[in-house]
Amino acid sequence: MQRRAWMWGVVAMAASLAAGAVHAQSETFPNKPITLIVPYGPGGVTDVIARALGLGMGKALGQNVVVENKAGAAGAMGVVDMLTAKPDGYRLTLAPVGIFRQPYIQKVAYDPVRDLTYIATFMTYDFILTVPSDSPIQTVQDYVAWAKKNPGQMSYGTPGKFTANHVAMALLEKKTGITLNHAPFKGDAEAINALSGGHITSAIFANSILPQVQAGKVRALATAADRRPEAFANVPTFREAGYEFDVPSPLGIAGPKGMPLDVVKKLDQAIKTAMQDPAFQQVVRNYGIRTDYRDHQAYAAFAKQAFAQEKDIVQGIGLE
Structure with missing residues (x-):
């Protein structure tokens, strides 16, 4: 009994030390550059605005945000990368809405709700x-x-x-x-x-x-x-023209599952702050982009809703 109690004490102490280490790391976050994956090639609108946002985030966080382009898999390469990334906030990805559609179209290695931590959105595409x-x-x-x-x-x-x-x-x-x-x-x-x-x-x-x-x-x-x-402003929407549909497409940043909440909150606030940065605002004006901020809670709720809705969309228009 004494040996068993001793063993449980060791386990509890190890867990406490591990939790303390994680807490200490998140308190000092970030203390090195952060990588942001753009799942498209360089030079496009998404790449340009991601780089502008990354610069603003870097100012807010006091560390560089380095963009890494990983094109392919219909914009899902960043999500796939998150499956093996450490959930410490130093490796993140853009998360286009296509990641909620792909699992209904073809076999994928990820679950867009279970395998990601959603941090914040910052823009929406218009088509x-x-x-x-x-x-x-x-x-x-x-x-x-x-x-x-x-x-x-x-x-x-x-x-x-x-x-x-x-x-x-x-x-x-x-x-x-x-x-x-x-x-x-x-x-x-x-x-x-x-x-x-x-x-x-x-x-x-x-x-x-x-x-x-x-x-x-x-x-x-x-x-x-x-x-x-x-x-x-001079172009009608499809709905205005008499065709009852629209395609909402917010774009945000996500990380691996299991990220500490305080790290998520720091990144969320950095994104919100970066959206007000003059360089980011200039890119928004240059490309006529609509900003669309949703915090980590609203973004996570959107992800669940979008994943459920995409199944109906895919089946309804015969894309599967």
């Missing part, structure tokens, strides 16, 4: 349906009418299969009964080049298309936003 400026199609109603008369002849580019861009157009097909020809590319840059070169007749982009719209090179027909983004 804009466009045609070349010399296209005879002037409105989204013209677009649907033409597609009905010419089934399968209207092509549209996206930055990839099963992206939110693809989902938006699949919803348009379902709501209207039209049949379109999907042309997936590796990113917005390739799709923009294809649209400009006349290789596709339309495309749906995130905010990266804003410079081409402002320059008059492409015509914006509709956005999949829940309300008109300021940068596209």
Whole structure:
């Protein structure tokens, strides 16, 4: 009995020391640079705004935030990385909404609710349906009418299969009964080049298309936003045009499961502070991005809701 009591005492002491070590580490957090994974290639809108946010976070935390690009797997490479990362707050990832969709489309190694700690969102994507400026199609109603008369002849580019861009157009097909020809590319840059070169007749982009719209090179027909983004104030939403859907797509930062709450709170506050940094605000203006802050609690609740809703979306539009 005495030996057993002694053993339990040793176990309790070890657990106490471990907890104390974790607490001490979180109290001094951060004491070294933090890595933020951007699950897309360098140079795109997401990469640019992530770097601006990282600079602001670095100022708030007193440590550098280093961006690491890991493109592929429909934006899920960062989430996969989190499966083996230490839950100490020094390795984080952007978490696009596509990670909630992928498990219903193909076999994945992660559970987006169970395997991540959600920290905060900082922006939302808006998706804009466009045609070349010399296209005879002037409105989204013209677009649907033409597609009905010419089934399968209207092509549209996206930055990839099963992206939110693809989902938006699949919803348009379902709501209207039209049949379109999907042309997936590796990113917005390739799709923009294809649209400009006349290789596709339309495309749906995130905010990266804003410079081409402002320059008059492409015509914006509709956005999949829940309300008109300021940068596209003259463009109707799909709902306003009579098609009852939108595609919310907030973007945030997550880490591995099991992160200490005080570390999560420090990172959450750093993100909130960084969103007010002048350099971040300038990038927001340059690309017409809508900011969208949700704290760690609201973001975790959104993740659970989105994961449940994506199943219905995928099955409803036949993407599985």
